[in-house]
Amino acid sequence: MQPLGVEISRALAARGVEVIFGIPGVHNVELYRGIIEAGITHILARHEGGAGFMADGYARASGKPGVIYIITGPGVTNALTPLGQAYSDSVPVLAVASCLDTADLDQGRGRLHDMISQLGAAQSVVELAGTGLDGPSTFELVDRALAGFATNRPRPALVQVPINVLGALAAEAPPPVAPPARPKASDADIATVAQLVENARKPLLILGGGARNAAAPLRELVTRQNLAVLPSYAGRGIIPDDHPNSFGAMVYGAPSAALIGSADLVIAIGTELGETDFGRATLGHRAPLVRVDLDARALADRHRASHPIRADANSFATQLNAALPNTGSTDWSTSAIARRRKAGRVAAETYPGLQPVIDALRKALPETATIFSDMTQIAYQAKVTWPMTAPNRWFHPSGFGCLGYALPAAIGGKVALGRAAPVIALAGDYGFQYTLQELATAVELGLNLPIILWDNARLKEIEDYMVQNQIAPNAVVAKNPDFIALARAYGANASQPETPADLSKAIETALGATTPTLIRLTPDFRP
Incomplete structure (x- = not known):
């Protein structure tokens, strides 16, 4: 048995973590006892906000979770801004923080780094926040966070551990378990969407950052079925901007409103359909809206999808490809797309x-x-x-x-x-x-x-x-x-x-x- 701080680093290493960003302090120093032994590289930031953004950039570039070690109180509040950014952009960042001794939690006794509710502050910007009161509960929180990253919309998590618990002896973490499978669309849903695509004359595909793992099947789908594509900013490049079916970056404002309003079928995959992409609260669609997302809450939002489907983008695109004929015919012409793409870019300047x-x-x-x-x-x-x-x-x-x-x-x-x-x-x-x-x-x-x-x-x-x-x-x-x-x-x-x-x-x-x-x-x- 080793102090829990050591076992946390060992557990993270066993779960594939290779790099941790952070700043050591008196409260979280036990987290640093086992980093080298675990074979993890630690990168010293100059501010917890910087550590959080580094973990965010690491996660976006690598596709793996970014991890930070931070201290009680100001360390956590400094990290809330990057955690909030990771939440809004669906980035898997795991913050492991110290908190006051179990006897002092939320007591307001004026201890060093005391807060009214550190956990409450974190809960405003993360998907999962919890307190590890011993080894098993701490490891369970870590595994819940990692499972959420792998299966759901990957938003940040914070696990806080009291100082006295970090220093107490703990048994090693249980072996990592395979992440649960991402949800797949049902055969009935795929059949319905395939029929909608076959019947549509002006089908429009809106792709967001949540579809980045599906570039290959989506490119096949777009080319075979002659679908027009409108990417969000985070979804750009899934279908190359020079592809004849891509409207390119004309998502913001009036150009996309007119475009979406003219479609007779809209399929939105992995996108929040948010104001920061479209410049408006409503999408402006008149046609049926197929919404594919990992986030069940997004499927029930103000856009009122006629066909909400909770599924992984890659599996959905692969399934839909298999259900459709080899070629499709639509009324989108490449010349019209080229003209609208140009108009969108001119308007954007x-x-x-x-x-x-x-x-x-x-x-x-x-x-x-x-x-x-x-x-x-x-x-x-x-x-x-x-x-x-x-x-x-x-x-x-x-x-x-x-x-x-x-x-x-x-x-x-x-x-x-x-x-x-x-x-x-x-x-x-x-x-x-x-x-x-x-x-x-x-x-x-x-x-x-x-x-x-x-x-x-x-x-x-x-x-x-x-x-x-x-x-x-x-x-x-x-x-x-x-x-x-x-x-x-x-x-x-x-x-x-x-x-x-x-x-x-x-x-x-x-x-x-x-x-x-x-x-x-x-x-x-x-x-």
């Missing part, structure tokens, strides 16, 4: 002057680059106009919309994908300062990570919004540091390209470096 910079970036980056972006205008436009040829190439903090996401998430993504994979952070000057301290982590790890910093010296999105709403701009300009000097002070490389040729060289050099590189671009950059 709402930030004057940014598209030439985006085009220069696209030309300078490898096509296989994985990009983690922040809440900044250059990312808002780029994630619309940058063609996606494969899924999992662009990750953005949708839904919760956190500033400071790009750098730590890119660190986590880089750890997951390795040195040979080009990973890029794209941030704005204001959001970058939320988590810039994580440069130190990237330097310690020797990551060949280019960090593209768009520095327009203001909160430009907020300034524009104020102007649009006839509010005199206020509190939208802040004095920035010398970012080049700051990056170098951390031990990173830094440059400020003036031309597209300079930018290409800077990125090429950064991808071959042994330390991260800050690449600052300003509105003076003229492609």
Whole structure:
């Protein structure tokens, strides 16, 4: 028997965890006793918020759960923001936290890191939160979290363990069990949907991030049945944007409303159909809506699906392919799709002057680059106009919309994908300062990570919004540091390209470096 803190690390390793992000403290130090023995790599963040975003980026890039170790009280509250982002974007992040001794829990005795209810705070942003009061209950909570990641909509979980329990001797965890199978559509549901597809003249497929594991069968389905495709931002690349049946990134606003309203069948797979994708609360469909999702709650939401089906996207697409004839005929023409795709992209270019910079970036980056972006205008436009040829190439903090996401998430993504994979952070000057301290982590790890910093010296999105709403701009300009000097002070490389040729060289050099590189671009950059 070993202290429970040791057995937790052993249990995680036995369940496939290879990396943990976190910060040790007096309360959670027992979690650190067994990390090395368990063969797990620990990555030291500079803030629990950074650790949470790193775990998020690691999970998105690898497809495996991201794990963080955090302390009682402020460690947990600091991590709530990235946990909230993971919740809104369906990312499997497991937080393991210390909490006060069992005798002091929720007693308000003024202990160090005391909170009214640490568990209650966590429950506002995670799918599962619980307290391990001994070894068996702790391991059960961990296994419930991992089973939920594997089978349900993969939202974050928090397991807290009292300090005295972490240090107490415990038996080792039981062996890991195979995750339960994901739900599959019934034969009757598949037969119904197949008949709807065969009868439709203008069937439209809406694909979200929950369909990324089904790229192969979905591409077969789209091509064989001549289905038109409208991806959400998270679903871009499942069907390549240059596919003749793809409407590309015209999901936001009026273009998609007219498109969806003209369809005589809508099949939405793995998408929340949320406001942050469509720019409106309602979908605007008049036709039958087939809704395929792992989240039973989504199947009963305001969109009122006529055919709600709880199923895994991959199995559903595979089953539907088998149930349909080899070819289908619809009234969607490739010329109409091309025209509408172009109209959607033109409408999306709402930030004057940014598209030439985006085009220069696209030309300078490898096509296989994985990009983690922040809440900044250059990312808002780029994630619309940058063609996606494969899924999992662009990750953005949708839904919760956190500033400071790009750098730590890119660190986590880089750890997951390795040195040979080009990973890029794209941030704005204001959001970058939320988590810039994580440069130190990237330097310690020797990551060949280019960090593209768009520095327009203001909160430009907020300034524009104020102007649009006839509010005199206020509190939208802040004095920035010398970012080049700051990056170098951390031990990173830094440059400020003036031309597209300079930018290409800077990125090429950064991808071959042994330390991260800050690449600052300003509105003076003229492609």
